Amino acid sequence: MQVFVLRIGHRPGRDRRVSTHVGLVARAFGADGIIYVGNVEKSLLESLRKVVETWGGPFSIEVAPSYKQVITYWKERGGVVVHLTMYGENIEGSDVLERIKAYGRDILIVVGAEKVPADVYELADFNVAVGNQPHSEVAALAVFLDRLYGGKELLKKFKGGRLAIIPSPRGKKLIGAVDHE
Secondary structure, X not given: OOEEEEEOOOOOOOOHHHHHHHHHHHHHOOXXXXXXXXXXXHHHHHHHHHHHHHHOEOOEEEEEOOHHHHHHHHHHOOOEEEEEEEEEEEOOOOOHXXXXXXXXXXXXXXXXXXXXXXXXXXXOOEEEEOOOOOOOHHHHHHHXXXXXXXXXXXHOOOEOOOEEEOOOOOOOOEEEOOOOO
């Protein structure tokens, strides 16, 4: 099963930091890649590519012209589309996560920026809430991925990076230029 994140609604200049953090969380919490829609700054993409180069991958970083095209393509390939929204079925106290997993297919997780177009709610197979209160899309993505993978993503080993962290109770310990299997 592949898991990708689709970031829609990015506003150049204004959302650069949050959109970067969506990509960082997607990678660190087990997604296979991220797709940004629209006019995304090259510096944002370069920052994420540098993280993959330094800390390992694989992790795909793409840009698409239209969220509708991405969602339609994903569904045509048999994948399931999960839209993270505070208006959806709450991940806690419902069986929505079990229903998503039961599909056994690739998952596209849609996260918005400012205001998500109304048709995304209809295009998505699932509208999922991580709490039904206003919150950050970065936090929602982290919680959703953690629940999806049951915490196992936190032990993921990344290959091909120049650096890796040696967990330590104090200080910063790194190793360099090794294949982290």
